[in-house]
Amino acid sequence: MFRQASWNEPLLIEKSQPGKVGHLPVRASGEERKVVGNVLSQIPNTLRRRGAPPLPELSEPEVVRHFTRLSQENFSPDLGIYPLGSCTMKYNPKSSELAVQTHKLEKIHPEQDESTVQGILALMYDLERMLAEITGMSRITLQPAAGAHGEYLGCLIIRAYHRSKGELDQRTEMIVPDSAHGTNPASAAMAGFKVLVVPSNTEGMVDLGELQKVVGDHTAGLMITNPNTLGIFEKQIVEIAKVVHRAGGLLYYDGANFNPLLGKVRPGDMGFDIIHLNLHKTFATPHGGGGPGAGPVGVTNSLERFLPVPLIEFDGKTYHYNYNVAESVGKIRAFLGNIGILVRAYAYILNLGADGLKMVAETAVLNTNYLLSKVLASGSYLLPFTRARKHEFVLSAKGLSTLTGVRAMDLAKRMLDLGVHAPTTYFPQIVDEALMVEVPETESLQDLDQLADALIAVFKEAKTDPEAVKSAPHQTSVTRIDDVKASHPRTLTLHWSRPSSVKDAENNREPLTLVNC
């Protein structure tokens, strides 16, 4: 039986004891001190901290034990299946981790002379070419730090494009399907666009008739993911592209769901003008508990002139930065991107190549359909919309919920007791009591069976013993958390409180040992 570690680990501040230290920074040498004299006295009085900085005081072993214990209270793909829909929680290859552990990467600075960073520039140039080939786009910028960051850049490029045609004031509307990831409408709104939502048809795809009604002179673009969040391939994508392009808009591809299309279908060939990829999804870089990720953005030939600077060019001998991009939007973040993530993705692609990437896509789809068939055969959940799914599917627990009062979230919590992570819940919003399941290619038959059994078991249990499900989880580090209390204005607690004894001790200490030379 699964049982997660539960350490009752106190807060750092509760473990703190005056006088301890966990790391000793180097001190300036006697010579350096002698030369500068009492330089600390130059700190303006207005800027001087009174007392010591309020941080906990712990030794190195205590700190390491604290964090290691907490790590044991965290489920991860290295422990078991993590079927969060649209998050593509793959196994992250260990060789990609080793590839970045070198001073040749860790200890290089983005402002170094080009001649001293030829290796990383070559890698980035090569990665750009690979991603361009994989997606069918003309050029790629590696700058965005995440998928949503890429979307925002995409929206900036759409603005720049319409501005260049003198139509920015007119093209104020961004269209998104009702099944879109939440980031799409949020990115568009952040870039100043009005968001229009186009509904899905009975098959779970964009309703072409409804789309035709909303496009027009005000259309800036359409943001869509394909396969969509239901896991259904938008088979009318070519018609959709025509409708948007005929109206003068641009088509944006949200690459969150690109995994099942690797080597099979390219966004560029579907008519997309701008795309982003989530390297932390499709290209197996670790999700980091919520980042860092990387969200490279690709464009067609005619949009290259808007890409962020610098581009990386190769003249046959050396690699160099190109800041001479005619109508560049500028920078979307400081420096060049989440480089550590880019190198991991590069290693991943070399590990797989063309054949391997296609194998990734096909196996992800095979795994997902195997799981879906097994779950549907049990006669439990409903599957709204058409059966054909690619990398993910969205089950509905609505019938069960009406009958027993057990909700999708309860089922998800009960699944945790069975040693698997839960699916994404309540998304997309067009499915009632939604459980959104994605099983990537890295899951074995045994993993898939365990997940299928878990999904079916909690459904059955909800009918026989609804309370056991509603009160779940029981086997995790803590039992069901009071989320209402967590966010209620009266009980909201966003930080620890420092005991007054600790505060007094701090205030009575000198902030800095003044230099004695």
Add this chain to the structure above:
Amino acid sequence: MASDGHPFIPNAGGEARRKLLGSLGIESVEQLYSDIPKEVRLNRPLKVAGFYPEQEVRSRIEQLLQQNKSAAEYNIFLGAGVYNHYIPAAVKAIMARTEFQTSYTPYQAEISQGLLQVLFEFESMIRDLTGVDAVNSSLYDGSTALGEAARMAVRVTGRYKILVPRNIHPDKLSVLRNYTEPVGIRVETYGYDGETGYLNIDDLKSKLSVETAAVLCEVPSFFGILDPNATDVPSLCHEKGALSIIGFDPISLGALKPPGDYGADIVVAEGQSISSEMNFGGPGLGILGCRGDNLLRQMPGRLIGMTTTTDGKDRAFSMVLQTREQHIRREKATSNICTNEALLGIGAAAYLALLGPGGLSQLFETIMIKTNYAIRRLEDLPGTLIPRFSGAHYQEFVMTFQDSKQSVEKVNREFLSAGIHGGKSLVKDFPELGQSALICITEMNSAEAIDKLAAKAKNVLGA
């Protein structure tokens, strides 16, 4: 290939594959793609090299990266937003725990308590250091944190003008413009004093108006100056009903006053220096904190709260105030941010816990002494003005070549030939400073390395 499998793909071939296909009653996976129109299908293999064994992948990447010249080989004097600090081994060990590293956003809190508690502790420590009310669990980097801060200020004040120092990193300014221009926010700059390097308070006053949503002030400034007038900026802002954004350097808070204590409404920082190596400039760690309920409700990003289990028995942590976020509020969200830089937040939490009050103060002292040691070693060079400004310096300073025969480009080229990465050139972005470069000194620059820089400079400048 001897096997039809792949190390990362358990069901790529063999018996497992046959079972999966058999149970679906299909002969080929191709049948699962039959709904995709032929016209969009790729009917050729991708032109992507690979399917190499792990060993070969490793050696290919090693060979490429071999060409780089790192700070372990050359003496580096570059900073300007990315810093070469010592990252304790324990920080790296903690960040490498794959329970943290491979997981995702803790949507299922009960099975993700470890990550949630660590991020809560990160937020608490940064809050205590900066003196604000709340800190989120990270944004992409310092520059996007500033972009989001500006948008928060606009939403709260209903005003559409942001003032930033003339001496701001040009990348940061470009990012800020990209985060503000689409929604009609104007960004203007206020000057600095050519003598001291302090902010030009008269210029700021003349530009600060009832249209100003917020003013950014950085401590230390982009030129490494500790400006005694910085602490006056928040009250100047408040007089006009504007908000104050203070950009801080995390390590400097070992000795400097918390921005919240002198009235900052929003604090922003780049936290790479307290969590990870330079990594060619990314990932960064965007730190964002604020004071008061109005700003809190407008703050983007994940926020972690401490609560209890529903039975009230145990302490527990979860993501709170999610109605601000895109997955709930879609186009009405405070931002589109989803994936952030959580792992660096974990690193920063470990870093701050290890150094503690003594370590952080000590590190500040080391850097301040070394910075000024470098200044003393360089200040008498002929035809130069070092430091360019008279204010107190921490970690960075501007060196200016006044001799018309010298240029930053030429001097940096000479430095490079001696195994030295010279300072960041300011020539293009700050033409008013002539031939100037920004030199950065951290605890990683030994006295010997600084002496070597000075000797080489002397040699190049013909002293």
